[in-house]
Amino acid sequence: MAKSGKASRLMAEGDLRSAPVRQALVEAAIETLKTDGFSGASARAIARRAECNQALVFYHFGSVVDLLLAALDSVSTSRLRHYSAAAENVGTLAELVEVATTIFLEDLENGYITVLAEMIAGASSTPGLGLEVAARISPWKRFAEQVINSVLGGTALGDLIPSGDLAHSTVALYLGLELLSHLEGNREASQALFEHAKRLTVIAEALGAGGMLGAVAPVPKEEQET
Amino acid sequence: MAKSGKASRLMAEGDLRSAPVRQALVEAAIETLKTDGFSGASARAIARRAECNQALVFYHFGSVVDLLLAALDSVSTSRLRHYSAAAENVGTLAELVEVATTIFLEDLENGYITVLAEMIAGASSTPGLGLEVAARISPWKRFAEQVINSVLGGTALGDLIPSGDLAHSTVALYLGLELLSHLEGNREASQALFEHAKRLTVIAEALGAGGMLGAVAPVPKEEQET
């Protein structure tokens, strides 16, 4: 699944200034993944949307999957930049939930999570694609873990569940909510969840401040992480 | 997306006694969805696994998608029966989490959720499929809501989040965890989450018994459900 084709030998990795068509193809691939899914994202369908010839997919990217991975890279890095900027102002649990809500609904609206979900599901049919997609998820997980740590680190709540596991399930929940919202067409159901989370936040902080959680359910020694 | 083909006119809906090939095709479709995903589940691939001719897919089911929907129906009803049986012994929150853990890991191991996840993701590319898949998810949601109600109904925790929203996010979490586990090949990360849930259960019940939750964060009137 390594980069192949003539273009990759002639062009530096991040060189997007030249080759306007290359960028157009990436944009079209993102859009096609959103609306037609993985199995609908053919070279022809993408090229049609980019208003260029089908052969250019192979000239610039070597294969369709490599173009789709470039598309995933594009949304992934751009979204991660956005997330990081928003997370800088986060100090408390309440602020974390507030920011997470905003960003999730934003992504849901724009279909960015769809791109990821479709690539994950599509990886089943294409040998080797799974590893590539997994590699592109880990930055998201690391980021989630880092933010969770910065908010819950040292608190009773943070001791209850390791940040790595929380990050894992956060990514999973985002993916699942996206799948359902996309399928059923109602983002209200997912939106409601975040409203409840905000309310629960109040409780968690009140309990955490009193140090009551630790008294009720101390963490077993062998499960504590470094 | 209504049933078509000669067979459906000649055979009653649930008639699986006759037509052993029909059942073999459904089994093969399930297996193919698990290992090759939606876009890998072609009539030829399924027939190869069922060790019969490709034309039989169209004779018995009219089209490939209709066979895939029959496969989804099969796992859905069989799993729902299994869930219902297990849920009968559930009375407390701790028991609910225990049962949910067992069943989730079972499904994860056997790939039953994969079938659903692949059909959801695949629905993007096939017009009309989304509605069919959505209709097959609602029983799962109703069941989850019912179980949640039977455990949390009337408690402070039950008042905090409507059972419908909890059911929605439960299904979403299952789907997301399945996607990640399948992709990364480690079900340990998902398994850990349920271990934490068990520990949190202890806290929730201790707090619920004392009626402390309601005191800390009373539910706004306008958000209470019937």
Added chain:
DNA sequence: GTCTATACTTGGATAGAC
């Protein structure tokens, strides 16, 4: 770099023999 043309493959679906 971009296009046309084309070779090749796979998949959905049907007709007709048995």
Added chain:
DNA sequence: GTCTATCCAAGTATAGAC
């Protein structure tokens, strides 16, 4: 009910003109 044979559409990928 099951098979063979076949048609047709769509997709990947390459060669070569411009």
